[in-house]
Amino acid sequence: MAGRTISDKVIDAHSADDDGTAAYRLVRVDAVLGHDATTALLIDDFERRGLTIWDRDRVLLTNDHFSPPSTIEYADISNKFLRFARDNQVTNLMLDRGICHQLLVEHRLCQPGGLVVGADSHTVMGGGIGTCATGMGATDILFTLVTGTTWLRRPETIAVRFHGELPPTSSGRDIVLELLRLLGESGAQYRCLEFHDESRPKLSQDDRFAVANMAVELGAKFGVFVPDEVTADYCVRRDGELLATPVLPDADAVYERVLDIDLSALDARIARPYSPGNVVPVSEVESVSISTAFLGSCSSGRLEDIRDAAEEVAGRAVHPAVRFIVIPASVEVFKQALRAGYVETLTDAGATFNHSSCGACGGIDKGVLGADDVCVSTSNRNFRGRMGHWDSRTYLASARTVARAALLGRIGPDLYRNEGAR
Amino acid sequence: MNEISGRIWLFGDDVNTDVIHPPAFYSLDPDKVRRGLFHGYDPKIQQEIRPGDVLVAGRNFGCGSSRETSVRAIKLNHVGAVLAVDFARIFFRNATNNGLPCLTFTRQEDLLSLRQGQHVTVNLEDATLVTEDGVRIPLDQPGAFVRRIWAAGGLLSLLPNGSDAAR
Numbered sequence: 061m062a063g064r065t066i067s068d069k070v071i072d073a074h075s076a077d078d079d080g081t082a083a084y085r086l087v088r089v090d091a092v093l094g095h096d097a098t099t100a101l102l103i104d105d106f107e108r109r110g111l112t113i114w115d116r117d118r119v120l121l122t123n124d125h126f127s128p129p130s131t132i133e134y135a136d137i138s139n140k141f142l143r144f145a146r147d148n149q150v151t152n153l154m155l156d157r158g159i160c161h162q163l164l165v166e167h168r169l170c171q172p173g174g175l176v177v178g179a180d181s182h183t184v185m186g187g188g189i190g191t192c193a194t195g196m197g198a199t200d201i202l203f204t205l206v207t208g209t210t211w212l213r214r215p216e217t218i219a220v221r222f223h224g225e226l227p228p229t230s231s232g233r234d235i236v237l238e239l240l241r242l243l244g245e246s247g248a249q250y251r252c253l254e255f256h257d258e259s260r261p262k263l264s265q266d267d268r269f270a271v272a273n274m275a276v277e278l279g280a281k282f283g284v285f286v287p288d289e290v291t292a293d294y295c296v297r298r299d300g301e302l303l304a305t306p307v308l309p310d311a312d313a314v315y316e317r318v319l320d321i322d323l324s325a326l327d328a329r330i331a332r333p334y335s336p337g338n339v340v341p342v343s344e345v346e347s348v349s350i351s352t353a354f355l356g357s358c359s360s361g362r363l364e365d366i367r368d369a370a371e372e373v374a375g376r377a378v379h380p381a382v383r384f385i386v387i388p389a390s391v392e393v394f395k396q397a398l399r400a401g402y403v404e405t406l407t408d409a410g411a412t413f414n415h416s417s418c419g420a421c422g423g424i425d426k427g428v429l430g431a432d433d434v435c436v437s438t439s440n441r442n443f444r445g446r447m448g449h450w451d452s453r454t455y456l457a458s459a460r461t462v463a464r465a466a467l468l469g470r471i472g473p474d475l476y477r478n479e480g481a482r
Numbered sequence: 483m484n485e486i487s488g489r490i491w492l493f494g495d496d497v498n499t500d501v502i503h504p505p506a507f508y509s510l511d512p513d514k515v516r517r518g519l520f521h522g523y524d525p526k527i528q529q530e531i532r533p534g535d536v537l538v539a540g541r542n543f544g545c546g547s548s549r550e551t552s553v554r555a556i557k558l559n560h561v562g563a564v565l566a567v568d569f570a571r572i573f574f575r576n577a578t579n580n581g582l583p584c585l586t587f588t589r590q591e592d593l594l595s596l597r598q599g600q601h602v603t604v605n606l607e608d609a610t611l612v613t614e615d616g617v618r619i620p621l622d623q624p625g626a627f628v629r630r631i632w633a634a635g636g637l638l639s640l641l642p643n644g645s646d647a648a649r
């Protein structure tokens with residue numbers, strides 16, 4: 061038998077049918093993730109049909125898009141969602157605790173080698189610890205909530221191997237933006253991206269989450285890191301012990317393609333409007349004044365991102381023409397940032413902290429952009445109109461780049477010049 | 483719904499879900515969702531679209547969010563089908579699950595021969611597109627699995643207590 065990739069093994073291990081050759085496999089899932097905005101869309105169908113949840117302990121629901129709600133309409137949707145979760149006695153209902161994808165990886169429901177589906181495209185982020193996790197729409201999720209199963213087509217796998225040493229001013233964001241530059245918005249369509257970290261020192265867990273999160277911007281179904289000691293450390297710190305046996309690819313696994321990336325040459329990257337695939341090195345970007353800097357979203361907004369930004373702004377002041385919004389990805393991250401003093405450093409510099417939620421990332425909540433706004437953001441999509449007005453413009457970059465732009469009041473090719481002098 | 487007949491609305495590559503349906507129109511109110519279709523891109527499209535019209539696009543149609551409001555908006559405007567070179571994964575599932583036919587071109591270059599506003603008929607049975615000039619364009623057969631969902635009228639009918647129990 062040909063060697064198998066991680067996703068081959070995870071799908072086989074979760075199969076609920078016996079036809080290993082069928083184009084679509086029926087699989088059992090380990091957990092289901094949902095948030096207010098998408099779960100609300102399935103409630104009427106669920107109730108009209110008198111359905112029940114297959115296993116309420118394996119469901120994690122949170123309100124992150126409307127947290128707390130900003131309009132009467134959102135409040136009504138939020139209430140409907142919360143009532144649904146409570147009526148069905150969902151064990152893991154988290155009220156105003158942060159963005160669902162961050163809450164999932166903070167929870168023991170998400171394990172290396174597990175299979176998780178979520179009612180949101182960035183569910184792929186679970187791949188940061190070796191979980192085959194993927195996003196689906198409300199109808200698919202309703203089906204899974206009721207049956208504990210779903211249909212999956214076996215994806216081909218692209219192996220991405222990281223080598224070298226990531227420069228200290230670069231992060232996981234720059235890595236995934238570079239992958240988008242190389243592969244484009246559909247470069248991994250329907251594929252599993254399997255990340256092999258052969259860099260030294262190894263990428264941090266936060267960097268891995270940033271990479272896995274945007275696998276879906278490349279069109280991927282899964283974006284999964286091969287579990288290693290970094291994964292094990294994370295899981296032990298989280299769960300107190302290693303609960304799952306990690307699933308590793310076979311040495312002779314069959315890949316559609318293997319991509320080798322030398323991280324030592326990777327300086328900061330930035331995606332220009334209006335596509336996450338429209339990536340250039342920061343050293344080549346045009347000089348543009350910004351009105352908004354946003355550090356947040358499930359893509360970033362983790363402790364290391366906030367640390368990087370705090371490091372940049374310490375003892376300085378955000379440019380007077382810039383609104384710098386910081387949203388920790390979860391309340392847990394917020395507490396860690398408080399303890400580490402980052403919140404105070406950033407606040408002193410002029411940044412505004414918002415409650416852990418999606419915020420303006422999806423153009424729904426506080427901080428949305430007006431027609432004239434130009435934003436540099438750590439979120440994952442700069443699609444036209446996504447963060448607000450159709451004419452607003454968003455650039456995607458790392459937390460460090462966002463912080464530097466916030467200080468300077470603009471982006472430009474000189475953001476990382478004179479590195480030695482800083 | 484084996485034959486769909488209407489006019490073509492032509493789009494390019496990588497049409498994302500925020501373009502199809504801007505987040506500001508996210509709602510549980512069907513009328514608000516319906517009005518949001520392509521609102522930022524060109525607000526006139528929604529008013530001019532007629533039942534049976536067909537969206538035709540290049541690569542990676544529907545990339546981005548999993549919010550099913552984008553598929554709902556297309557369906558609420560009674561678009562008959564979406565044809566593209568290929569589809570983003572989640573969009574394809576959402577559309578199929580909701581009984582909105584998504585078909586891909588067998589020969590990518592056929593896309594170049596289609597014009598905005600052209601009258602076409604899509605035959606789902608044999609997966610072909612026939613233009614008003616009588617040109618026949620082959621589409622890929624969607625496969626048994628997708629046909630089963632179409633025939634059931636959507637994924638929810640395949641629920642164990644639906645009309646066509648899965649197993």
Ligand code: SF4
Binds near residue numbers: 161358359
């Ligand atoms: S932070 Fe942004 S990308 Fe992440 S779940 Fe929320 S809206 Fe979606």
